Structures are given as structure tokens and as C-alpha cells.
Amino acid sequence: MKDTVFITGGAGFIGFHLIQRLLKNNIKVVAVDNLNSYYSVDLKKARLEEIKKINGQFNFYSGNIEDNLFLKKIFKRYEPKYVVNLAAQAGVRYSLKNPGLFLQANINGFGNILEMCKDYEISHLVYASSSSVYGGNRQLPYSEKNSVDHPISIYAASKKSNELMAHAYSHLYSLPATGLRFFTVYGPWGRPDMSYFLFTKAIIEGNAIDVFNNGQMERDFTFIDDIVESIFRVMKKKPIPNENFNKINPDLSSSWSPHRIFNIGNSKSINLNYFIETLEEIIGRKAKRNLLPMPKGDVQSTLADTKLLEDYINFKPKTHLKDGLEKFVLWYKNFYKTL
Numbered sequence: 333m334k335d336t337v338f339i340t341g342g343a344g345f346i347g348f349h350l351i352q353r354l355l356k357n358n359i360k361v362v363a364v365d366n367l368n369s370y371y372s373v374d375l376k377k378a379r380l381e382e383i384k385k386i387n388g389q390f391n392f393y394s395g396n397i398e399d400n401l402f403l404k405k406i407f408k409r410y411e412p413k414y415v416v417n418l419a420a421q422a423g424v425r426y427s428l429k430n431p432g433l434f435l436q437a438n439i440n441g442f443g444n445i446l447e448m449c450k451d452y453e454i455s456h457l458v459y460a461s462s463s464s465v466y467g468g469n470r471q472l473p474y475s476e477k478n479s480v481d482h483p484i485s486i487y488a489a490s491k492k493s494n495e496l497m498a499h500a501y502s503h504l505y506s507l508p509a510t511g512l513r514f515f516t517v518y519g520p521w522g523r524p525d526m527s528y529f530l531f532t533k534a535i536i537e538g539n540a541i542d543v544f545n546n547g548q549m550e551r552d553f554t555f556i557d558d559i560v561e562s563i564f565r566v567m568k569k570k571p572i573p574n575e576n577f578n579k580i581n582p583d584l585s586s587s588w589s590p591h592r593i594f595n596i597g598n599s600k601s602i603n604l605n606y607f608i609e610t611l612e613e614i615i616g617r618k619a620k621r622n623l624l625p626m627p628k629g630d631v632q633s634t635l636a637d638t639k640l641l642e643d644y645i646n647f648k649p650k651t652h653l654k655d656g657l658e659k660f661v662l663w664y665k666n667f668y669k670t671l
Contacts, residue, residue, distance in 0.1 A: 337412060350560050355389075419437065461512060462513055474635060474637060516552055527607075545632065550604065554596060
């Protein structure tokens, strides 16, 4: 990987950590982010300042992937050979209130990325999908071989659309592309709209936390370092067509085109009440709980089957929940100068 890597969503949570990993491995990176106000712009800028502390070849541009001319100038100047698309409007619940934002960024923006990858003959496109694509599927653990035709949020539908769009480009233009279905990523420098961040802030400040479905929800929490390690290994391994693909009895996890889909999760479903109790133990304070019904667009449980990815990259996410939360809480207290 001596060629330049282009990363969208570079000031985001996962993008920030991935860029650090690449720079520390002496890989040239050019990144973009629109620095929108969905959550704290100051946090995004702080991430960029942290990246600048690393002695590496890094260039950053502020702009939208929906702007095709903006993207074209960057591709023309840097001629990247690897693209990691992490730019997206995030938030399952937020997508119910602002569906237009998701259609613009997650579908139109991703369409522009695919066009650039085609025109500049990219060696490998890696793009973020989401565990939310499994939607109303109740069969656990979630497997790439399962159908994902029943999304229950606009966000999930946009991510499923990305997978379909990428496959079409792989088929039409032999574009090597890999989609990664992330399962509830957490860790230092994380997103303030995520539950672990909101819970930590509220418990430290003595405020009540919103607990949905009486805490009877489960999530496959995956630590950021495990996510980055997985992405890094996937980037270096271009997908190849499955020459034995059976179009009459198709394997949903592969394709006759150079396109693959993988789950990235910790393969453990953590009960929300246990999650809160672990945070309480780390912080040293009890949470005040505001019990609420299950929100529309959410699912009760997630659990990743990661066997395909483990076999593909010889790596399995392994960070224990308490270890990951301790690292997050330590970062949170240092960053926000709390008790």
C-alpha cells in the first residue's frame, strides 16, 4: 500500500482512528469531511488537530461528497488508488426526522464516490455499511448469508442501497469493492450521540439517562481499535470474483463480481442493563434511569457472525467490554476535564 489512500468522513470517529493508523504505517492519506453540526464540530476539529501531531503525509479538505466537482479536483490532484468511504449522515432515530439528509449524503454522495472510483480506476474501494441493514431479521447471530431486504429505518435503507450500488459498479466496471457492516462501534474520541457517550456524560454530571425498552435490549459493542485493525487488513486484500457462484441458488455473502460484504462485530450481545452497570462501576456512581418504550426504527438485539471476516483476514475483534469502556471513560474525563 504505497499509493495514496483517500478517506471520506476523515474527521469522524472511525475515520480519525483509521487515519492515525495509516499515517503511523507511513501511508499517504488525503481526507475530506464536511464538518457538519449533527454533533460537536469542536470535537471533529480536535480530532484533526490530534492527527496533525503525527509526522506523516496528510492532507485534509472540508467539503461534501455530494459535490462532484469538489471530489473530482481531489482525485485529479492526488490520484488515490485506495478509497475508504466513511462519510455518511449517521443516526437511526435522526433519519426519521430528517430523511432528506440521508438520501443526499448516503445515496447521492456515495454515487459520486463510485463514479470517481470508476473514472480513476481505483484499486480497491472499502465502504461503510451497517448492522442496521438486518432490520426486522430476528435470526441471531446476523450472518452475511441472511436476507437484508426488510430495513426498518431510512438510515438502514440508505446503507442497503450502498451495498446494491457498489455491487452494480463491481459488476459493470470490475471495480473491487468491500462493504463492512459495523456493529455498534465505541471507544475514545467517539460520537456524542451514541449511548455510551450520553450515559457517561449523564452519570458523571448526575443527570438521568434514557433507558429504552426497560433496558431489555442487546447490542454487539465493538471497540474502535478492533474496527480499525479489521479495516486495515481488509484494505490490503482486494476481493476477487467467486468463480463458483451459483446464480440459481445464490450465496448472499459473495458474488461473481469482485465485491464482498463482511460483518465487523465482537460476536457478543451485551444486555443494556449490564452495559449500564459496567459504566456505573467504572465511573463510581449510580445512574438515574428514565425508562422509556422501544423507539421506532430500533431493533431489540444485534449479534454479529464474523466467521467469514475472521477467515478472510485472520483476525477476530477481541476487546472485552469493560476494558474498552475504561479506555473511553479515561479519555472522556481527560478531554472534558471532569472529575
